[in-house]
Each structure stands twice: as C-alpha cells, then as structure tokens.
Amino acid sequence: MTVDISLTVNGETRTGSPEARKTLADFLRDDLDLTGTHVGCEHGVCGACTVIIDGRPVRSCLMLAIQAAGSEVTTIEGLATDGGLNPLQQAMWDSHSFQCGFCTPGFVMQATAFLRDHPDGDEQQLREALSGNICRCTGYQSIIDGVLLAAERNRER
Amino acid sequence: MTRIAAERYTGASVRRSEDPRILTGSGRYVDDIKLPGMLHAAFVRSPLPHARVLSVDVSAARELPGVVAVYTGAEVEEMTVPGPDALSTLIGSAGPIPEFSLLATDKVRLVGDPVAIVVAESRYLAEDGCELVEVEYDDLPPVATASFALDPASPPLFANLGSNISRPHSRTEFGDVTATFDQADRVFDFHIDVHRHQNVPMEGRGSVASYDADSGLMTVYTATQSVQLSKIIVAMRLGLEQDKVRVIAGDIGGSFGLKIGASREELAAAAAARALGRPVKWVEDRGENLTVSGQAREESFDIRAAVSSEGDLLGLDVKMLIDTGSYPAMGGGVPDIIQAMLPGPYKLAALGFESTGVTTNKAPYVAYRGPWASETFVRERILDVIAKDLGLDPLEIRLRNVVPRTDPPAVMITGRPLVGITTRESLERVAEMVDIPAFRRRQAEARADGRYLGVGMATFIEAAPGPRAPGGPSGPMGLESMRLRLDEDGIVVLFTGQMPHGQSHQTTLAQVAADEFGVPFEQVRVVVGDTDVVPFGVTGGSRSATMTGGVALHGARQLKVKVLDFASHLMEVSAQDLQITEGNVWVRGDPDSAVPVTEIARRAADGEFGPDADADLEVVASFDGGEGGWSGGTHCAIVEVDAETGLVQVERYVVAEDCGALINPAVVEGQIRGGVAQGIGAVLLERSAYDQDANFQSATFMDYLMPTACDVPRIEIEHLETVPLDAHVNFRGVGEGGMIVAPPTVVNAIEDALAPFGVRIFEQHLPPARILELIAEADSGQ
Numbered sequence: 042m043t044v045d046i047s048l049t050v051n052g053e054t055r056t057g058s059p060e061a062r063k064t065l066a067d068f069l070r071d072d073l074d075l076t077g078t079h080v081g082c083e084h085g086v087c088g089a090c091t092v093i094i095d096g097r098p099v100r101s102c103l104m105l106a107i108q109a110a111g112s113e114v115t116t117i118e119g120l121a122t123d124g125g126l127n128p129l130q131q132a133m134w135d136s137h138s139f140q141c142g143f144c145t146p147g148f149v150m151q152a153t154a155f156l157r158d159h160p161d162g163d164e165q166q167l168r169e170a171l172s173g174n175i176c177r178c179t180g181y182q183s184i185i186d187g188v189l190l191a192a193e194r195n196r197e198r
Numbered sequence: 199m200t201r202i203a204a205e206r207y208t209g210a211s212v213r214r215s216e217d218p219r220i221l222t223g224s225g226r227y228v229d230d231i232k233l234p235g236m237l238h239a240a241f242v243r244s245p246l247p248h249a250r251v252l253s254v255d256v257s258a259a260r261e262l263p264g265v266v267a268v269y270t271g272a273e274v275e276e277m278t279v280p281g282p283d284a285l286s287t288l289i290g291s292a293g294p295i296p297e298f299s300l301l302a303t304d305k306v307r308l309v310g311d312p313v314a315i316v317v318a319e320s321r322y323l324a325e326d327g328c329e330l331v332e333v334e335y336d337d338l339p340p341v342a343t344a345s346f347a348l349d350p351a352s353p354p355l356f357a358n359l360g361s362n363i364s365r366p367h368s369r370t371e372f373g374d375v376t377a378t379f380d381q382a383d384r385v386f387d388f389h390i391d392v393h394r395h396q397n398v399p400m401e402g403r404g405s406v407a408s409y410d411a412d413s414g415l416m417t418v419y420t421a422t423q424s425v426q427l428s429k430i431i432v433a434m435r436l437g438l439e440q441d442k443v444r445v446i447a448g449d450i451g452g453s454f455g456l457k458i459g460a461s462r463e464e465l466a467a468a469a470a471a472r473a474l475g476r477p478v479k480w481v482e483d484r485g486e487n488l489t490v491s492g493q494a495r496e497e498s499f500d501i502r503a504a505v506s507s508e509g510d511l512l513g514l515d516v517k518m519l520i521d522t523g524s525y526p527a528m529g530g531g532v533p534d535i536i537q538a539m540l541p542g543p544y545k546l547a548a549l550g551f552e553s554t555g556v557t558t559n560k561a562p563y564v565a566y567r568g569p570w571a572s573e574t575f576v577r578e579r580i581l582d583v584i585a586k587d588l589g590l591d592p593l594e595i596r597l598r599n600v601v602p603r604t605d606p607p608a609v610m611i612t613g614r615p616l617v618g619i620t621t622r623e624s625l626e627r628v629a630e631m632v633d634i635p636a637f638r639r640r641q642a643e644a645r646a647d648g649r650y651l652g653v654g655m656a657t658f659i660e661a662a663p664g665p666r667a668p669g670g671p672s673g674p675m676g677l678e679s680m681r682l683r684l685d686e687d688g689i690v691v692l693f694t695g696q697m698p699h700g701q702s703h704q705t706t707l708a709q710v711a712a713d714e715f716g717v718p719f720e721q722v723r724v725v726v727g728d729t730d731v732v733p734f735g736v737t738g739g740s741r742s743a744t745m746t747g748g749v750a751l752h753g754a755r756q757l758k759v760k761v762l763d764f765a766s767h768l769m770e771v772s773a774q775d776l777q778i779t780e781g782n783v784w785v786r787g788d789p790d791s792a793v794p795v796t797e798i799a800r801r802a803a804d805g806e807f808g809p810d811a812d813a814d815l816e817v818v819a820s821f822d823g824g825e826g827g828w829s830g831g832t833h834c835a836i837v838e839v840d841a842e843t844g845l846v847q848v849e850r851y852v853v854a855e856d857c858g859a860l861i862n863p864a865v866v867e868g869q870i871r872g873g874v875a876q877g878i879g880a881v882l883l884e885r886s887a888y889d890q891d892a893n894f895q896s897a898t899f900m901d902y903l904m905p906t907a908c909d910v911p912r913i914e915i916e917h918l919e920t921v922p923l924d925a926h927v928n929f930r931g932v933g934e935g936g937m938i939v940a941p942p943t944v945v946n947a948i949e950d951a952l953a954p955f956g957v958r959i960f961e962q963h964l965p966p967a968r969i970l971e972l973i974a975e976a977d978s979g980q
Binding site (some may be wrong): 060062063070071074075076077078079080081082083084086087089116117118120121126130133134135137138139140141142143144145146149167168169171172173174175176177178179180181182183184185 | 211213214216217218219220221222223225226229230232322398399400449450451452454483484699700702864865868871872875876900904907908910912913
C-alpha cells in the first residue's frame with residue numbers, strides 16, 4: 042500500500058508515494074535521493090540517521106515516511122549555504138572532528154539542535170546530548186571540540 | 199588553518215580534504231549508489247547454530263510479486279567456482295583448509311549462516327521473500343566452546359577436517375626454556391581469558407555488482423580495505439578473467455580489519471547480478487553485521503612465568519587456545535604473530551609457546567585492529583600481578599625489564615632487533631604526566647571516604663613497519679608502489695592502492711608529496727579506489743604511514759626529477775640548476791625566472807619539444823620500507839570503581855607515544871583516541887555473546903554496547919621524539935596501537951582500584967556485574 046504525502050524538506054515542498062511501511066530514512070535516501078542521511082543500525086540506537094523535524098532531532102529510521110507528512114524536515118544537505126560550510130561544519134572541519142564520516146550527518150544534526158537550545162552549554166551537557174550518537178572512529182573528543190568551538194565562535198559573533 | 203604558516207605541510211595538522219564532502223552529506227558510500235535497473239538482495243539465514251539442511255523450498259518466495267529471483271545454496275554453487283575460501287587461502291592458514299560452499303548447502307555452521315539469496319525490486323520485498331522460504335533443518339549438537347571443540351567427541355563442523363581442530367597443536371621454544379625456569383627464584387602460573395568482541399564499523403559490509411553481458415565486464419562497487427584484493431577474489435570465485443573485473447570503492451564507513459577481500463554474501467550477489475543481467479545491491483543491516491560479519495579475540499592462555507626475586511622477567515611458557523569460530527578467516531594465523539610479539543620490549547631470555555586453534559559454531563575470527571593484541575594484554579597484565587607479589591611498583595618492574603637502547607640493538611628472543619625503541623622514555627613520561635605519587639595520596643584519601651580510585655599503565659611496541667632484518671634483502675612489509683603524474687592542468691596526481699576508510703590518506707599523502715615536489719597542498723590530488731587505475735595495495739597492519747608515506751616521498755622526488763628534466767628544455771637551463779617551490783620552477787638564485795608548474799605541464803601535454811624531451815611526466819615508484827622501525831608507547835589510565843554498582847568511570851587517560859615523524863598530528867591523535875575508545879569499550883562494555891548452545895545473544899546495539907561520548911574521557915597525548923633510523927622516511931604506523939594497549943591499561947587500573955578487596959583479574963571483559971562478582975569472590979576468599 043502506498044500513501045501520497047507532501048512535506049517540506051530543506052525548505053522545498055516535496056511529494057512522494059512511499060509504501061506505508063517505508064521508513065523516513067529510506068524515503069529520504071531512495072525516493073528523494075538525499076543520501077547524506079545514513080542508516081547505521083535501523084533500531085534507533087546509533088543516531089546516524091538523525092534529521093531535524095519541526096525543530097526537533099529525530100531518528101529517521103524509527104519513523105515512517107508517512108508520519109512525516111506535512112512536517113518540516115531538515116537533513117544534512119540543508120545546512121550548508123551556497124556550497125560553503127555553515128559555522129558548525131566549519132568548526133568541525135577546523136577541529137578534525139571526523140574520520141570515516143559515516144556517523145557524521147547524525148552528529149552534525151544532533152549538535153545543530155544542541156547549539157540552538159544550549160548556546161552556552163558546557164562540555165558535560167554536550168557529551169550527554171551527543172551520547173545517543175555512536176562514532177566508532179574518533180573517541181568523540183574531536184567531535185566535542187568541534188561543537189564547543191562552534192559555540193564559542195557563535196558567542197563572539 | 200587554511201594556509202599553512204609552517205614551511206612544510208608535513209608535520210602540520212593540515213585540515214582534511216575529505217571533510218567538506220563528509221560534513222555536507224556529499225560523501226559517497228556504497229549504499230548511496232543507485233544504478234538503473236538495480237535490484238536488492240537479502241539472505242535467508244539459519245536460525246540454528248549447527249544443523250543439517252534437509253530441504254530448501256523457495257517456490258512461494260519466487261511467486262511473490264517484486265521478487266525477481268531466488269537462488270539456493272546449491273544453485274549458487276553452480277553459478278560460482280567452488281573451492282576453499284579465497285581469502286584464507288591468500289593470507290595463509292597454519293592448518294588444513296576446510297571445504298565449504300559459498301552459501302550453505304548441506305549444513306549450517308552458525309546462527310545467521312546464509313542458505314539462500316532472494317533478489318527483488320526493493321530490500322523490503324527481498325526480505326518479504328526471505329520470509330517465504332521454507333528450510334527444513336535437522337539439528338546437530340552445537341559446538342559452543344573451545345573446550346568442547348577440543349573433545350574428539352564433538353561433532354566436526356567440517357567433514358574433511360575430521361575434528362574441530364582448525365590449527366593443529368604446535369610448540370616452539372626460543373632460548374633455553376628448561377634452564378631458564380630451573381634458574382628462576384619464582385615461577386608464577388596464570389590463566390588468562392580474552393573475550394570475543396568485534397569491529398562494528400558504523401557502515402556494515404556491502405556492494406553493488408553490475409555485469410555487462412556484451413563486454414563480459416563485471417563491475418563491483420564495494421566497501422573494502424583493498425580494491426585489488428577484492429578484484430582477485432571476485433574473479434576467482436566467479437570464474438572471470440582478472441581483466442574482466444573492475445572493483446570501485448568510494449567513501450567507506452570504517453572497517454578496522456573487517457572489510458578485506460569479498461564476503462560470501464557479496465560474491466553471491468555478484469553471481470546473481472551476472473545471472474540476471476541487472477545490478478544487484480546487498481548492504482548488510484546491523485543485525486547481519488553483528489551476527490555474521492566476523493568477530494575476534496576469543497583466546498585463552500595458560501602462562502608460566504620465570505621470575506627472579508628482584509623482579510626480572512626471565513622466561514615465559516605459554517599455551518594458547520584460540521576459538522577461530524566457524525568459517526576460516528584470520529584466526530588461524532593469529533597465534534604466529536602473538537608468538538613473535540610476546541616478548542615485547544622486555545629482556546626475555548626464553549619463550550616456550552604452544553598453540554591450538556579450534557572451530558566452533560560462532561562467527562568467523564576476523565582481523566580486528568591489532569589482531570595479535572592479546573600478547574600485550576597477557577604480558578602487561580601479568581607484570582602487574584608479579585610486581586604486586588614481589589612488592590614492586592608497576593613502573594619499577596617495567597623499567598627494570600625493558601631493554602636498553604644499545605648498538606647493536608637488543609634482539610627479541612623471537613628474532614627481531616629492538617632497534618630504536620623508546621619504551622623507557624614513554625614509561626617515564628606518562629609517570630610524570632600523571633604524577634603517580636600525587637595520585638597515590640589522592641587514592642589513599644579517597645579510600646578513606648569509601649571511594650576506589652586506581653591507576654594502571656601498560657606499554658607496547660608494534661612492528662609498524664618493523665625493523666629491517668639484518669642483511670635482509672627487502673623491508674619488513676614487502677613493497678608499496680605508487681603511480682605519480684603531473685597532469686596537463688598542473689595537478690600532481692598520486693594513484694595509490696591504499697583504500698582509506700577513515701585514515702585521511704587523501705590529506706596525508708598529499709602533504710608529503712606537496713612538500714617533496716614543491717607545490718601547494720591544494721595542487722596534489724590522491725586517487726584511490728578503482729582497480730583500473732590504482733596499483734596493488736592494502737590498507738591494514740598500520741602500514742600506510744611508512745610504506746605509502748615513504749613511496750609518496752620518494753615518488754614525488756622522482757617525478758620532480760622528470761619534470762625538471764623536461765623544464766630544462768623549455769627554460770634552456772641545466773636541470774641541476776632548476777628547483778621547484780610553491781608551484782613554480784625557477785633557476786636557483788634567479789627569482790625572476792619562475793615558470794608555473796601548470797605552464798610546464800601544459801607545454802609538455804602540447805608536445806612542444808618533440809622527441810628530444812621526455813614529456814610523459816609520470817613515474818611508477820616503489821618503496822621497501824627503508825630501515826623501518828617500531829611504533830610504540832605507554833598508556834596510563836585513572837579509573838574510579840563504584841563498589842556498590844560495579845560501574846567503572848575512566849577519569850583520566852594519558853598517552854606518551856612514538857610513531858616516528860608525524861605527517862599530520864591531528865590525524866595521528868585521532869587514530870590513537872579512536873583505538874583507545876575501542877579498548878575502553880572492549881573492557882567495560884562490548885562482548886559478542888553466545889549462550890551455552892551457541893545461540894548469538896548480542897545482535898543489536900541494545901545488547902552489544904558501544905562506548906559513547908559519556909564513556910570515553912579526554913585523552914591526553916604527548917608525542918615522543920623518535921630515534922630516526924632511515925635517512926628519508928621515519929613515519930611509522932599508528933592505526934592499531936591504541937586498541938592494542940588500552941585494554942591492559944584499563945584492566946590494570948581497575949585491579950589497582952580494587953586492591954583493598956584483594957581482587958586479582960585474569961580476564962578482559964569487566965562489565966558492572968562482573969566487577970561485583972570479583973569483589974564478592976575476593977571477599978569470600980575464593
């Protein structure tokens with residue numbers, strides 16, 4: 042069974058007819074060709090598939106595409122502007138935050154929500170906020186440093 | 199930093215050229231590939247650990263709309279070339295080679311063993327099809343433990359082996375073992391267990407295979423540590439000529455030793471793609487990854503240690519039993535490396551080493567970051583226990599036993615010269631960084647408050663690449679080659695067989711080549727991941743810093759000679775008087791003479807000077823590792839153990855390491871921290887668990903616990919000045935060290951914390967429940 046849906050993705054209205062059982066992650070990747078959202082565990086633990094829906098970070102592997110009908114979705118592809126990096130991405134580049142890059146989109150989206158809600162958050166708050174995202178490469182320190190650098194630059198701005 | 203302030207890129211934390219695509223979601227991983235007409239595969243997998251397959255009925259699945267094909271194990275055998283596992287044949291195995299089919303045909307040997315492949319219009323439909331395949335099994339007794347596998351009564355997994363011995367017992371002696379033990383003041387006996395855990399890259403295995411019937415060309419897009427090795431295996435098992443196979447890889451979401459060669463599933467999917475004439479994608483889900491992709495480290499050791507009453511470790515006599523799981527992979531070869539590395543950086547006069555490997559109904563034993571790491575765990579663990587018995591400090595016993603740096607160098611009793619090692623310096627440095635006396639005071643105060651703090655250290659060396667054997671004809675890791683050319687647009691292009699999956703080679707190799715050739719970093723491009731254009735190579739064994747960094751250095755110099763030779767025609771100056779800096783060729787002492795490299799490249803492409811000038815600005819370079827050398831270092835952890843809950847918190851983690859000259863410090867530190875995080879996870883969280891009947895118990899991230907940002911502390915790193923051994927190349931590998939030495943570091947700290955309870959630890963996996971058991975056992979005097 043397919044269902045016709047319409048939603049806003051990265052500021053654009055997108056429509057589709059996914060099967061009712063299709064996850065939002067698979068819909069974004071397969072139907073909308075937004076492959077920046079990665080699927081790391083398909084059971085909501087690793088956080089690689091995190092996107093922002095109506096302002097909240099959400100695991101797109103645990104949500105059906107049809108549940109996102111009418112929502113406003115932001116994916117990793119929606120962050121950079123004019124081919125450039127946004128301030129968080131820039132700070133993460135400057136901090137050597139990542140290695141293999143597979144978990145990266147989920148961390149960037151989760152950190153985006155954290156910085157918006159906790160512009161003055163400390164390291165421990167940040168570690169707790171990111172503890173639902175798994176990275177196998179870095180030991181997390183470089184990711185933490187990248188987000189804290191972005192927060193510092195935001196405050197100076 | 200955008201532009202590097204330093205004179206050279208090498209040695210600076212140049213920002214990674216991989217990151218802009220990764221940070222914006224534009225990376226290209228295998229699951230991102232979508233080809234016209236592409237189908238999706240899923241596998242029917244065994245729910246039983248050990249059983250005969252009586253029948254496989256695929257008729258209902260074949261009728262499901264959207265299912266394009268279903269192939270049983272027997273049908274896949276007809277579509278492929280039967281034979282022993284290609285990878286274990288290539289890397290060598292100490293024992294007899296088990297015979298088995300690509301997918302299971304007559305029997306299944308682990309939970310998750312694939313028995314049929316379903317190909318459909320979507321992965322969802324392929325999985326629907328799997329549900330409709332009826333397989334009739336006849337249970338066999340499971341072989342769940344290594345000790346049962348040793349029992350001749352255990353049912354053999356592989357008929358042609360006749361038993362469950364995958365690596366026959368062998369014993370080797372180095373030095374005079376008997377005399378050494380006779381002379382010892384004390385002989386200690388230990389039994390140490392290392393538990394099964396696994397790689398768990400965030401991206402699982404997977405590939406997309408596409409066959410063009412007209413040209414006979416098979417193209418496989420995959421995630422692998424070596425495209426050329428994958429190509430060899432695809433060609434072998436599909437019965438194709440090597441030149442009819444092309445393997446391509448893009449970004450790879452981690453591996454840590456897992457993605458080598460081509461998996462059984464990938465080969466079956468490729469066979470299906472050829473049969474159907476349509477591309478077939480298979481990307482494993484997390485359940486498949488945890489259950490069947492591979493696991494590592496399940497080993498036990500009976501150890502006798504000969505020690506003087508002053509604390510000199512004189513000799514070891516070790517019996518190792520390794521559980522290599524079901525299908526052959528790397529496990530059979532691990533005891534050889536453990537044997538060679540067991541003496542570590544210490545003055546060991548004798549080593550007796552015997553080993554046996556067994557098959558069980560568990561996942562194959564694959565390479566996992568520092569596959570031989572148990573040698574360090576065993577050695578660094580028993581040193582602490584011996585020190586405690588003799589009333590010595592852990593630092594003191596290590597300093598007492600570590601070899602001095604002499605000329606000629608001390609030689610490990612197992613054969614390799616310990617040239618240039620800085621173990622003593624790293625031990626002393628971490629002790630200073632941590633300030634052990636100050637910690638002991640804090641520890642005593644905490645204990646008075648009922649809090650249990652502990653400090654632990656461990657040291658290691660790694661043959662990355664290892665020393666050049668005295669008088670040896672070539673380096674320790676064979677040859678590494680690279681093709682380098684100056685493109686007509688003036689870009690220096692490096693073609694390497696390295697297949698980065700997080701190691702940042704596209705940055706680090708460009709740094710080295712930019713410095714050596716004399717162009718800006720941005721004017722160097724590193725090409726990887728296409729068997730049509732890259733030479734043979736494998737990313738693994740911490741080899742790339744020395745081997746590929748070295749070939750980039752020498753290759754760039756050779757290319758420069760060639761370019762200057764051509765430029766000498768253009769500029770009408772002898773090549774000896776020319777140099778290249780900052781992207782310009784110029785006559786020494788005459789800054790006004792500068793001609794951009796881009797112009798030289800263009801004019802070479804135009805063929806301006808005819809046959810007199812060699813305008814083919816390309817070289818193929820190779821490097822044998824030069825003088826090589828050891829990587830190594832010492833790690834130190836401070837932990838707090840909650841004796842009520844058994845929870846362990848790593849409060850501080852300090853590293854003094856020596857990986858030679860650094861190409862990119864941020865990259866080096868990332869490798870160390872990532873390895874340490876895996877080691878902390880291995881001790882406190884991760885375990886590939888099976889029940890007593892070999893049913894897999896940790897197939898999700900709710901059961902297989904991964905370390906998070908709340909479990910891994912800040913890791914403080916100091917780089918030691920290395921002892922340069924080679925005139926040109928002193929970069930050494932750093933990929934595996936963190937994972938090798940972190941487990942004993944953390945366990946040593948935990949035992950120190952629990953000293954008031956008299957706890958002694960002879961195992962590696964210490965989740966809260968086990969910590970509480972250890973305290974209770976010690977309390978009851980067991």
